[in-house]
Amino acid sequence: MAENRIFNFNAGPAVLPLPVLEEIQASFLNFKGSGMSITEVSHRSVWFDDVINDAVARTKRLLGLDDKFHVLFLQGGASMQFAMVPMNFLPEGKSADYVNTGTWSTKAIKEAKILKKAHRVAATSEDRNFAYIPKNIPFDKDAVYVHLTSNNTIKGTQWAEFPDTGGVPIVADMSSDIMSRPLDVEKFGVIYAGAQKNIGPAGVCMVIVRDDMLKTIPDNLPSMLNYKTFTESNSMYNTPPCFSIYTIQLVMKWLEETVGGLAAMEKINQEKAGLLYDFMDSTDFYNATADKDSRSLMNVTFRLPSEDLEKLLIKEATAAGMGGLKGHRSVGGCRASIYNAMPVEGVQTLVDFMKAFEKKNG
Ligand SMILES: Cc1ncc(COP(=O)(O)O)c(C=O)c1O
Incomplete structure (x- = not known):
């Protein structure tokens, strides 16, 4: 362990791989010969293009995502996704299923409610203080998506296996376990994760969106709340959180090259x-x-x-x-x-x- 560093068991922001922190430190004052730190280079520069493109490519390789998936970097944390998901993917006349396994699922459901979007709580483990993951859930086969929280950071529960939704795409909040295990990505329409637990610093949310999910997005959304704005601009419609994305790139490199x-x-x-x-x-x-x-x-x-x-x-x-x-x-x-x-x-x-x-x- 490096001098004066502790074993950090915080829930998030949380521990990052030491080789990643060391690489940040070593290249901080002069990033790739630019004469600037990564927090000073333009996001429209070749230096940052390389960073974001490599972060996306490594994420795709690690998760086995093919071309029908977009990897995006958004701001507003996972909490912003609670609202963006129903705004974008839950059109009038359709309904979505939610599974409530704790605080974060409850917050996601609250946003669907605020937006007056039709939704159902298909299952909840509230009866025993969210100490378990519900089983044998009667999903609505006509739902546009099933929302769940893959790992419940507060209650210490996790889906060991994802449920059979009868082909309805799963929208998963993976803030606290993304990249912790391989995934059968075909089950998912959207995966999102605030970076500050398993993949990077606070300030960025990784969002993985399957291309067909974009078809029903209404055209009256503000640009910054529309996923298409980000799929069409490689996440650079406006200034992205460059340092956080750079750190994610290094964490993905560590996962691929050091962890295997x-x-x-x-x-x-x-x-x-x-x-x-x-x-x-x-x-x-x-x-x-x-x-x-x-x-x-x-x-x-x-x-x-x-x-x-x-x-x-x-x-x-x-x-x-x-x-x-x-x-x-x-x-x-x-x-x-x-x-x-x-x-x-x-x-x-x-x-x-x-x-x-x-x-x-x-
Ligand atoms: C599972 C889960 N979802 C959502 C959040 C909220 O994330 P953010 O602070 O990025 O909005 C957290 C974390 O604190 C979390 O653990």
Whole structure:
């Protein structure tokens, strides 16, 4: 580990691969011989063209996206997508299905409601405080899309497999698990992800759109809220968030060239999550909050016997060089976010610390 760096378990903004940060540092003052940093070059320059085109090409290779998919970089975060999706893809006279698995799905549904768009909540896990992913969902076969949140950052649940929607395209908020595993992309009409968890810094949202989804976009949308504006301009209708896109490019390069692709990444993610869950399953002192078959490989949420012990664990872990273990403010408890860039060594260090903590306080 580089000097003075901690194991960062924050939920987002979150840990980035160290080689990526080092490359940013090394090339910061003079990017590719331009005599400028990446935050100073024009987005209309050959330097930035190379960055964005390479970020798109690597994203397509990693996910196995063919030419019918557009890879876009938008601002407004994933939260803007909650509104843009129904504005663009939910025409008058049609309805969409939503699956509610927690805070972020609830927010997506709220935007469809505000826009007075016809929609249905096809399934929800609210009855047990969103501790599980619903199964056997009766989807509407005439829905224009099925919206779901692939990984629930706050509740620590994740879709292990995506549901059979009978051919209705899935629109997925993958903010907290994009690029963590290979995908069967044919199921998806749209994938979006705020970058600041698994693929880059805050300030940009990656959006993957299947070309046929663009056909029904109404022509009365403001330009900045219309996906076609971005498909037609290589995401550069206006000034894009250049530094964030550049960092994504480097993270995609790390995934391809150092990790060896998404299947290799998934194996590492399974190993890391396995270390934590297996340990917690071996003791009554720590309790993972999600149902076993719905557990997230990215955000491991857990409780201790009391809130005082939770506070103490977070305090002592921080002192020992492990940051960001506090649960989301809406749910309390503890949460270890173990995104792609968290090394196995970081998770092992946490497990060793938790064992020692239990011995002392259990
Ligand atoms: C699953 C999920 N969706 C959406 C959001 C909101 O993202 P943003 O802050 O980019 O709008 C978050 C994160 O904080 C999230 O975890």
